[in-house]
Amino acid sequence: MRNYKFYGNLKRKIGLITFGILTFAAVEHFLINLNSLSKSLKSAESVEKGFEFYFTSSNFARIFTFVPYSLWKGFLLEFVSLQKAFLWTYSDIFIMIIGVSLQYKLHQIREQIHIMIESKIKNENIWLSIRKDYLLLIRLCKKTNDTVSTLIVGSFMINMYFVLKQMFKSLMRIENTVDRVYFYMSFALLIIRLGFVIIFGSAVNEEWKDIGFLLHSVPTELHNPEVLNYSRL
Structure with a gap:
């Protein structure tokens, strides 16, 4: 589709989405763990005991029920937890990038099509060329949907799980101002992240609807067999 006009910088948009979501994820993960670590250090007699309480009681209590505790194991599990958090983030970014690219x-x-309507182009071959591109793109969208639909549902469910988890925590009384700030900031980041997944993931459907509306508004004098073929797609 190199013959089509470029609108905006798709590469820059993808870069901004990737950077923004990764930043959100890093800040969110940092806030949650820093809050938990600060509580552990304050309640412990020493820094070493604070880390032990953080790893064995706050974050990885179930694992250290079966595995003997050591500091290096705690940091290793923390690293694995970080990778898991970003794996979830990468799936969200992947969905957003696919949605933005297809929408573009x-x-x-x-x-x-809008330019052709404004220019009152009746040439059937030109309309045929665009319809072929449109058909190829629609097939690509359907193929993509069949391939990543499970990932989309899974990503949405994971995001909703963490949102509901944070909402449940909001029912508990938070007396410490710092804890309250940490909580609301992490909750806001979760909502923003979920919103981005929904908006960018649904962008393809919205654009497809706009094309349908535009084709139904083609003036009668421009109608030809190829224009009518669009309505059958």
Whole structure:
């Protein structure tokens, strides 16, 4: 689709999404763990005991029920936990990038159709060329949906789980101001993240609807067999 006009910088948009979501994830993970660690250090007699309480009681209590505790194991598990958090983040980013990329291509076709309507182009071959591109893109969208639909549902469920978990925590009384700030900041980041997944993930469907609306508004004098074929897609 190199013959279509470019609208905005897709590469820059993808870069901003990736950087933004990774930053959100890092800040969120940092806030939650820093809050838990600070509590452990304050309640312990020494720094070493504080880390032991943090690893064995706050974060990995179930694991250290079966495995003898040592400081290096705690840090190793913390590293694994960090990787797990970013694995979840990468799946969200992947969904957003796919949605943004497909939406961008559909937007190119929509704008091209709009230009043709404004220019009152009746040439059937030009409409045929665009319809072929549109068909290929729709097939790609359907194939992508069949491939990543499970990932999308899984990502949404994981995000909802953490949102509901934070909502449940909000029912508990938080007296410490610092704890309250940590809680609301992490909760806000979760909501923003879930919102981004929904918005960018649904962008393809919204763009597809806009194309359908635009095609139904084609003036009668521009109608030809290829324009009518769009309505059958």
